[in-house]
Amino acid sequence: MNEVGTRSRWWLYVLLTVALVLVITPFAWMVLGSFKTNAELRQIPPTWWPQNPTLDNFTQLFSRLSFGTYFSNSTIVAVVVTAGNLLFCSMVGYALAMLRFRGRKIIFALILGTLMIPGVVTFVPLFVLVANLGLVDTLPGLFLPFLVAPFGVFLMRQFVLGLPRDLVEAARIDGAGEFRIFFQVILPLLTPALATLGILTFLGSWNNFLWPLVVAQSNDTYTLPVALALYSTGQNEQQYGLLMAGATIVVLPVLVVFLIFQRRFIQGIATTGIK
Amino acid sequence: MSAVTGTRRGAPQTTREARRAGSSRPPGARREERAGWLLTLPFLLLFGVFTAWPVIQSVFFSVTDITNRDLRTPFQVNFVAFEQYAKAFADPVFRQAALNTAYFVLVGVPLTMTIALAAAIALNTGITRFRAVYRLGFYTPVITSIVAVAVVWRFLLHPDSGLVNTVLAWVGIDGPNWLGSTTWAMPSLIAMATWRNFGTAMIIFLAGLQAVPQQLHEAAAIDGANAWQRFRNVTVPVLRPTILFVSVTTAIGYLQFFEEPFVMTQGGPLNSTISASMYTYQQFSFGNYGYAAALSYLIFLVIAIVTALQFRFLSEKED
Known part of the structure; x- marks a missing residue:
């Protein structure tokens, strides 16, 4: 395979670079557009670099529209959902991998069987349930259904299976209780798996759309994607500058986090095979 | 556990002891059983309420004529079989x-x-x-x-x-x-x-x-x-x-x-x-x-x- 000729290798570099530019262009266009005025965004032909860069779009998002609230809603929901998954899924993952108890096999089969159930199947009855709990249009209504996920349990179980059993036996001989063993011996060893699960869960929650669209029904509970989708299809359809700035607000935080943790991220995807 | 099952002579003895303790399983098993369930319980509750139950209920909903007017009484709806x-x-x-x-x-x-x-x-x-x-x-x-x-x-x-x-x-x-x-x-x-x-x-x-x-x-x-x-x-x-x-x-x-x-x-x-x-x-x-x-x-x-x-x-x- 290494006998790819020098000339064809240069062609490959050119091809890959063109592809890279194509892939990145929408982001550059978005960020540059967020500093343009509405009038400039309507110009034909379009400008690439902002002629009169302005922060007006961003100030309007946070003063006239409630993007501050949406941002904090998205953050709260994503943080709570991530914390819930890290705690509960690691507990179950450990129990399934290391402890012998009746029903263990049935629970694992249940988790495997529901790994692939799509959100579109459950959202109608889930809405009826959440409505009867009085949680429609509340933040708990947004995060409660997502505090645990079969995928998280599966991931943690696989990781715990790779740990030596002797660790637990030794801790028991030392007289440690079962919960102390989990929290003080096992949990610290799970850090790499917790990081992967944490990143994936946070992203999934931050970008989640269908459920927040169903449950959030007012300015106080909208998350960023819901607010942006409703603005972009409603009366603000023509507010190009605002929409570009809104998209930037949704994308930029995860982009920064991604670029910082990208190594762990990509390893996580490769090992788990799930986005 | 691996320590007791390791020696042939030790195995029946432990079983007898365990039986005397009121269980057919080795000592420590009950402790493990309890911990296993306690660690799994929060997951099972949340999963049961917010995933398993809705999955079952969506089958039920799909063979009824439920609409948003039945939101508070989701079980008092008409069965319509496969009409939907x-x-x-x-x-x-x-x-x-x-x-x-x-x-x-x-x-x-x-x-x-x-x-x-x-x-x-x-x-x-x-x-x-x-x-x-x-x-x-x-x-x-x-x-x-x-x-x-x-x-x-x-x-x-x-x-x-x-x-x-x-x-x-x-x-x-x-x-x-x-x-x-x-x-x-x-x-x-x-x-x-x-x-x-x-x-x-x-x-x-x-x-x-x-x-x-x-x-x-x-x-x-x-x-x-x-x-x-x-x-x-x-x-x-x-x-x-x-x-x-x-x-x-x-x-x-x-x-x-x-x-x-x-x-x-x-x-x-x-x-x-x-x-x-x-x-x-x-x-x-x-x-x-x-x-x-x-x-x-x-x-x-x-x-x-x-x-x-x-x-x-x-x-x-x-x-």
Whole structure:
């Protein structure tokens, strides 16, 4: 395979670079557009670099529209959902991998069987349930259904299976209780798996759309994607500058986090095979 | 435990002791049993209430005439058997939505996988430098909100002030009104979905390519196989489980596509981009809960069938 000729290798570099530019262009266009005025965004032909860069779009998002609230809603929901998954899924993952108890096999089969159930199947009855709990249009209504996920349990179980059993036996001989063993011996060893699960869960929650669209029904509970989708299809359809700035607000935080943790991220995807 | 079962003489003794303690299992087992259940309980409660119960209930809803007026009394509704399903098959908009979804999946999945595999092979074997930069760049769209990038793509595809038609004009092509045309709207959505998603498949393919033994390639090359023959006969067979996995997960995702038409076209023009998920959501928002539940079950059924077929079709050739 290494006998790819020098000339064809240069062609490959050119091809890959063109592809890279194509892939990145929408982001550059978005960020540059967020500093343009509405009038400039309507110009034909379009400008690439902002002629009169302005922060007006961003100030309007946070003063006239409630993007501050949406941002904090998205953050709260994503943080709570991530914390819930890290705690509960690691507990179950450990129990399934290391402890012998009746029903263990049935629970694992249940988790495997529901790994692939799509959100579109459950959202109608889930809405009826959440409505009867009085949680429609509340933040708990947004995060409660997502505090645990079969995928998280599966991931943690696989990781715990790779740990030596002797660790637990030794801790028991030392007289440690079962919960102390989990929290003080096992949990610290799970850090790499917790990081992967944490990143994936946070992203999934931050970008989640269908459920927040169903449950959030007012300015106080909208998350960023819901607010942006409703603005972009409603009366603000023509507010190009605002929409570009809104998209930037949704994308930029995860982009920064991604670029910082990208190594762990990509390893996580490769090992788990799930986005 | 491993300590007691290790010696033959110790084993029956412990069993006897355990029996005396009122259990047929070794000591410590009860403690382990209790811990196992306590650690699993929070998950089981949340999972039972918010996933298992709704799954069961959606079957029930789909055979009733429940609407938003029955929100407080979801069990006092009329049983209508398969009427909702029959209605779905006769509903011209749902038929259109099903066809659109099939179009999106049948074109989108192979396109996404081809680009992802080409990128993975190029990065894995063709080049030596800047591999990490390309990989990072190609993966970036995956982490972004579909809603946000759909908003941006709407501007990119704008007939007059959009970047795409501006670039096409440089080479003398008069670009269409992409999202306003019944012909071009769906290909535009597919292009965006491919751009957004091929990074995941590429990363998984890159991991799978690590398993292709270098010696096999060298041996095939010595035997006179060209690059394409080596790809067909060395890389693809080793990669088959990875291809299966990627095709299943990509198809499951694409079968539910929703944000793209919701933000970019609102299902138009003339329902040419409305998806099965989007139509289900619309029926739900009109208050037709029973109908929406039946539609969502049909989507689920198709997902299950497609997954099973892919397993059958792609793993059979393995011998």
